[in-house]
Amino acid sequence: MSHISETEFEAFIIGGTLVGMKIGIVGAGQFSQCFVQLFQAHPYVDEVVLAELHEDRREKFAKAFSLKQTYASLEELLSSDVDAVAIFTQRHLHGPQTIQALQAGKHVYCAVPMAQSLEEISAIIQEVQRSGLIYMTGETSYYYPSTVYCRDQFKAGHFGNFVYGEAQYLHDMTHGFYDAFKYSGGKDWKQVAGIPPMYYPTHSVSMVLSVTGAKATKVSCLGYVDQHEDRIFREGANLWDNTFSNQSALVRTSDGGMMRLNEFRRVGWGGNNSVYMSMFGTNGSYEEHAGGSAWTSLKWGAVENLTPQLACKDRYVHVSDANMNQTLQNDFHASLAKVHHSFRLPHTFEGLPNGHFGSHQFLVDDYLKAIYTKKLPPNNAWRAADYLAPGLVAHESSKREGEMLDVPDFGSPPSEWQLLDPDSFVAYRD
Numbered sequence: 001m002s003h004i005s006e007t008e009f010e011a012f013i014i015g016g017t018l019v020g021m022k023i024g025i026v027g028a029g030q031f032s033q034c035f036v037q038l039f040q041a042h043p044y045v046d047e048v049v050l051a052e053l054h055e056d057r058r059e060k061f062a063k064a065f066s067l068k069q070t071y072a073s074l075e076e077l078l079s080s081d082v083d084a085v086a087i088f089t090q091r092h093l094h095g096p097q098t099i100q101a102l103q104a105g106k107h108v109y110c111a112v113p114m115a116q117s118l119e120e121i122s123a124i125i126q127e128v129q130r131s132g133l134i135y136m137t138g139e140t141s142y143y144y145p146s147t148v149y150c151r152d153q154f155k156a157g158h159f160g161n162f163v164y165g166e167a168q169y170l171h172d173m174t175h176g177f178y179d180a181f182k183y184s185g186g187k188d189w190k191q192v193a194g195i196p197p198m199y200y201p202t203h204s205v206s207m208v209l210s211v212t213g214a215k216a217t218k219v220s221c222l223g224y225v226d227q228h229e230d231r232i233f234r235e236g237a238n239l240w241d242n243t244f245s246n247q248s249a250l251v252r253t254s255d256g257g258m259m260r261l262n263e264f265r266r267v268g269w270g271g272n273n274s275v276y277m278s279m280f281g282t283n284g285s286y287e288e289h290a291g292g293s294a295w296t297s298l299k300w301g302a303v304e305n306l307t308p309q310l311a312c313k314d315r316y317v318h319v320s321d322a323n324m325n326q327t328l329q330n331d332f333h334a335s336l337a338k339v340h341h342s343f344r345l346p347h348t349f350e351g352l353p354n355g356h357f358g359s360h361q362f363l364v365d366d367y368l369k370a371i372y373t374k375k376l377p378p379n380n381a382w383r384a385a386d387y388l389a390p391g392l393v394a395h396e397s398s399k400r401e402g403e404m405l406d407v408p409d410f411g412s413p414p415s416e417w418q419l420l421d422p423d424s425f426v427a428y429r430d
Helices: 006-010 030-041 055-064 074-078 091-103 118-131 145-155 177-193 202-212 326-332 360-373 381-399
Strands: 021-026 045-051 084-087 107-111 135-138 162-170 216-225 244-253 258-264 275-281 284-289 292-297 303-305
Touching: 021 030, 021 074, 030 045, 030 055, 030 084, 030 360, 045 055, 045 074, 074 091, 084 091, 084 360, 091 107, 091 118, 107 360, 118 381, 135 360, 135 381, 145 202, 145 275, 145 284, 162 202, 202 244, 202 258, 202 275, 202 381, 216 381, 244 381, 258 381
Parallel strands: 021 045, 021 084, 084 107, 107 135, 162 258
Antiparallel strands: 162 275, 216 244, 244 258, 275 284, 284 292, 292 303
């Protein structure tokens, strides 16, 4: 089914064949393994290649996914004829590597977070504006069933005016983070494992702001000084001299509302999901926690149980992931929920891996649609800044024992840049 004009669709066809892209995966890790098959299966892609520093990982990854071409560094990859890259490297490398790729003329998909400083955010936006290339942040929470449901409800006016939202990323270090940081950080893994929780806030922030379209304007944050014996969160033990393993922030939003964010890395929490959100409006409200969710309104006693509608069923674990922590199994492998707009995904994705509560397939599809239509994806550079900046400023506030600080506004895309509506562009050539 096509929701675009015949002329618009034919613009993507040359000689009766869909023009395909060459995509470069950067980093052979557990997370990138979740995406490579989706890039390979997408109708807009002809070939997927890999850049990985470690030869053994590079060869193993290439063999597992039948990749014909690999590169020993990002620099080699960027010197090749790839059209676009998908970055799945260590968090503190995302900003510099994104800038490097944009300057090399490549479209960029980058796993969150976008960067590690306000200066890096500004530099990325400047490069996107200069180059006209597509940048997309790989924020999974944007496509979570709860976020999709609330976005649909908000768009329909059922919330009324936004009053308050709360979101939390509750992920204890023992739930897979130790192994992940050791894999990516090597012998110095503790230096990167001690990243301030609020430097990785986008799973929480995006759940609220992507529903309302607002921005954070002010933030006050408190931190929990870590006491664990592994001494990861200590001065001198990590790249940030960070002592906080848990941080809680209160945020003012540009629409006059309020938002609370919790980023916890030491927490006795074993729910099916590590990311939760609730939203309250003047006409209706959504609440979610511990695997249950509900919608209610001004009508007293009218509480609708949404749990079956928002559930991602048919979870599965690959044999090679048998030793993966249960939390990461749930994150990396899941199916779709009833509320997902699955009608607009390519049929070639059917039966392929998905993850983070149905988000992976939508992430890949939005990125490739944005490149082909030359329109900005929903999670473009400006929205990526909106999701990250509140956390960076919140960490500074926590070092000042909760001082209220202004969150910088990185603006909006230039008016001449059109925003992609992924639901209205669903045409693919078999």
